[in-house]
Amino acid sequence: xxxxxxxxxxGILFSxxxxxxxxxxxxxxxxxxxELMLNAxxxxxxxxxxxxxxxxxxxxxxxxxxxxxxEVVIGLAIIVSIHRTRGSxxxxxxxxxxx
Amino acid sequence: MTFVPPSIDWAxxxxxxxxxxxxxxxxxxxxxxxxxxxxxxxxxxxxxALGAALVTVAWRWTVVxxxxxxxxxxxxxxxxxxxxxxxxxxxxxxxxxxxxxxxRVGGEDGFTPVAAGAPxxxxxxxxxxxxxxxTEVYPLVLFSVGGMLVFPAASDLLTLFIALxxxxxxxxxxxxxxxxxxxxxxxxxxxxxxxxxxxxxxFLMGLALLYGYSGSVRFADLAAAVPAxxxxxxxxxxxxxxxxxxLLFKVGAVPFHSWVxxxxxxxxxxxxGFMAACTxxxxxxxxxxFLYAVVPGLTWDLSPLLWTIAxxxxxxxxxLAIVQTxxxxxxxxxxxxxxxxxxxxVIALTSSGIxxxxxxxxxxxxxxxxxxxxxxxxxxxxxxxxxxxxxxxxEQWAGLGRRHPVLAVCFTLFLLSFAGIPLTAGFVGKFTVxxxxxxxxxxxxxxxxxxxxxAAAFFYVRMIVLMFFTDPDQDAGSTVVRTxxxxxxxxxxxxxxxxxxxxxxxxxxxxxxxxxxxML
Numbered sequence: 214x215x216x217x218x219x220x221x222x223x224g225i226l227f228s229x230x231x232x233x234x235x236x237x238x239x240x241x242x243x244x245x246x247x248e249l250m251l252n253a254x255x256x257x258x259x260x261x262x263x264x265x266x267x268x269x270x271x272x273x274x275x276x277x278x279x280x281x282x283x284e285v286v287i288g289l290a291i292i293v294s295i296h297r298t299r300g301s302x303x304x305x306x307x308x309x310x311x312x
Numbered sequence: 313m314t315f316v317p318p319s320i321d322w323a324x325x326x327x328x329x330x331x332x333x334x335x336x337x338x339x340x341x342x343x344x345x346x347x348x349x350x351x352x353x354x355x356x357x358x359x360x361a362l363g364a365a366l367v368t369v370a371w372r373w374t375v376v377x378x379x380x381x382x383x384x385x386x387x388x389x390x391x392x393x394x395x396x397x398x399x400x401x402x403x404x405x406x407x408x409x410x411x412x413x414x415x416r417v418g419g420e421d422g423f424t425p426v427a428a429g430a431p432x433x434x435x436x437x438x439x440x441x442x443x444x445x446x447t448e449v450y451p452l453v454l455f456s457v458g459g460m461l462v463f464p465a466a467s468d469l470l471t472l473f474i475a476l477x478x479x480x481x482x483x484x485x486x487x488x489x490x491x492x493x494x495x496x497x498x499x500x501x502x503x504x505x506x507x508x509x510x511x512x513x514x515f516l517m518g519l520a521l522l523y524g525y526s527g528s529v530r531f532a533d534l535a536a537a538v539p540a541x542x543x544x545x546x547x548x549x550x551x552x553x554x555x556x557x558x559l560l561f562k563v564g565a566v567p568f569h570s571w572v573x574x575x576x577x578x579x580x581x582x583x584x585g586f587m588a589a590c591t592x593x594x595x596x597x598x599x600x601x602f603l604y605a606v607v608p609g610l611t612w613d614l615s616p617l618l619w620t621i622a623x624x625x626x627x628x629x630x631x632l633a634i635v636q637t638x639x640x641x642x643x644x645x646x647x648x649x650x651x652x653x654x655x656x657x658v659i660a661l662t663s664s665g666i667x668x669x670x671x672x673x674x675x676x677x678x679x680x681x682x683x684x685x686x687x688x689x690x691x692x693x694x695x696x697x698x699x700x701x702x703x704x705x706x707e708q709w710a711g712l713g714r715r716h717p718v719l720a721v722c723f724t725l726f727l728l729s730f731a732g733i734p735l736t737a738g739f740v741g742k743f744t745v746x747x748x749x750x751x752x753x754x755x756x757x758x759x760x761x762x763x764x765x766x767a768a769a770f771f772y773v774r775m776i777v778l779m780f781f782t783d784p785d786q787d788a789g790s791t792v793v794r795t796x797x798x799x800x801x802x803x804x805x806x807x808x809x810x811x812x813x814x815x816x817x818x819x820x821x822x823x824x825x826x827x828x829x830x831m832l
Contacts, residue, residue: 223520265524298494
């Protein structure tokens with residue numbers, strides 16, 4: 214198994230995440246899609262770090278994890294407040310801002 | 313193995329440190345200062361911090377002029393003239409925006425007393441009765457400004473990514489804090505957050521691919537690796553395009569603009585003005601650095617993409633602005649169109665392109681802060697005559713020029729500047745950008761841009777006619793509320809700047825023309 218397999222896997226995970234965000238109608242599930250995309254990028258960074266034989270990629274992956282954690286805090290706060298207001302986290306219900 | 317501590321030039325980092333430090337102090341004030349004085353303390357801290365950072369940027373400008381650009385923090389951040397110019401413009405607009413944010417228009421600020429309470433709940437009603445104030449707004453704005461200061465100066469992709477998140481995350485929250493129309497505000501916040509997180513995931517994937525291509529995320533190493541493009545060019549091109557997607561999303565270019573109208577309409581209006589101006593300035597500055605300094609060798613590969621995006625942005629922004637009936641939404645689409653005009657200067661890939669982009673952003677920024685500042689003042693009345701939310705429907709502004717001439721004249725001035733009428737700053741901005749694009753060989757784009765400006769003038773002029781020559785609709789019942797003064801100051805400064813930059817632009821133009829040398 215070569216390292217290229219990991220790159221392909223990361224590409225597949227990234228695509229699954231992107232499709233999840235675009236297709237699923239629940240804000241929480243869409244948000245999980247974003248997390249999947251971030252982790253796909255992490256896998257790619259670590260694989261490239263292995264290929265290049267330096268540590269930068271692995272260190273960047275840690276930064277990404279911290280950013281993802283911060284994003285979860287903010288995202289859940291927003292989704293929970295919406296859920297409290299409307300009783301659902303559906304993205305189709307959030308349609309007041311339209312012309 | 314020994315640890316080599318990086319040498320850090322704190323004086324050069326001063327603007328960033330001041331703003332972020334004030335933000336941290338602001339969080340402590342939230343915890344330790346009494347309710348009665350907390351808001352006042354926060355406002356003073358925020359305004360003083362932004363003013364001090366602006367002064368420091370001016371001082372660093374003179375230092376860089378004398379000693380040349382420098383790398384800071386081991387090369388993660390650079391201090392060169394384009395970075396300082398962008399930081400200065402961001403700070404000017406953030407300072408003016410902060411004056412609008414801090415104003416208690418009509419006796420109350422524009423933010424909900426409890427963001428955690430559901431709209432219409434007894435909890436919210438209680439908080440309202442007790443007169444609670446959500447003063448977290450000020451540190452959040454400062455954190456966001458801190459990210460915006462790092463963004464144009466970042467010299468590697470990781471720093472750029474962190475700065476992107478630091479500037480975005482507070483804005484997602486701020487978008488959801490409006491006092492009135494909280495459902496719209498929460499919805500704006502949700503949409504901004506999901507789409508923003510989505511686009512930053514693309515940015516991150518681009519970062520990973522570029523790291524894979526070059527083995528480094530440093531701009532200098534990337535720029536050195538690009539000319540050696542053999543074989544792996546798919547990785548390189550995909551990486552560059554994904555990074556551009558992340559940046560163009562922040563700029564609000566078509567087809568990454570779908571969040572702009574919703575978020576601009578739903579957010580508290582003072583926040584809309586701040587973010588419309590400052591986010592765009594920071595993002596364009598980073599975009600220019602990335603395109604000019606990191607991947608200039610890819611111009612041929614990227615230009616079809618950039619041309620398409622610029623054309624779509626100008627046309628879609630203008631056409632959709634014409635059909636809007638909500639004033640905030642109209643200004644939002646107009647800002648999309650403006651992003652298209654600035655892209656012209658970016659595509660030019662000449663040194664006059666950089667300076668024209670900086671000038672345009674300054675012009676656009678002050679007019680935007682001023683226009684949204686005025687929107688906060690025009691309010692609806694309910695059946696009992698109580699003043700309620702903002703009168704954002706266009707027809708509610710009918711006849712405003714007769715009852716409130718000063719306000720209407722200022723708004724007219726900003727609209728004329730947006731439209732690019734001579735003797736306003738917008739004209740000089742458009743002229744310099746178009747001239748740079750022609751110089752760069754992008755004359756077909758300029759033809760489209762001129763046509764789009766002509767079409768855009770239609771809805772700006774329609775608004776002016778509505779304010780001055782239409783009889784007010786009795787049912788609309790809009791009214792203008794009193795400010796505490798800070799909004800008036802901000803709008804006055806913006807109006808004066810719009811006129812002065814239009815009549816005597818030479819000093820500022822010569823200043824921006826010095827901001828063209830990127831350092832890697």
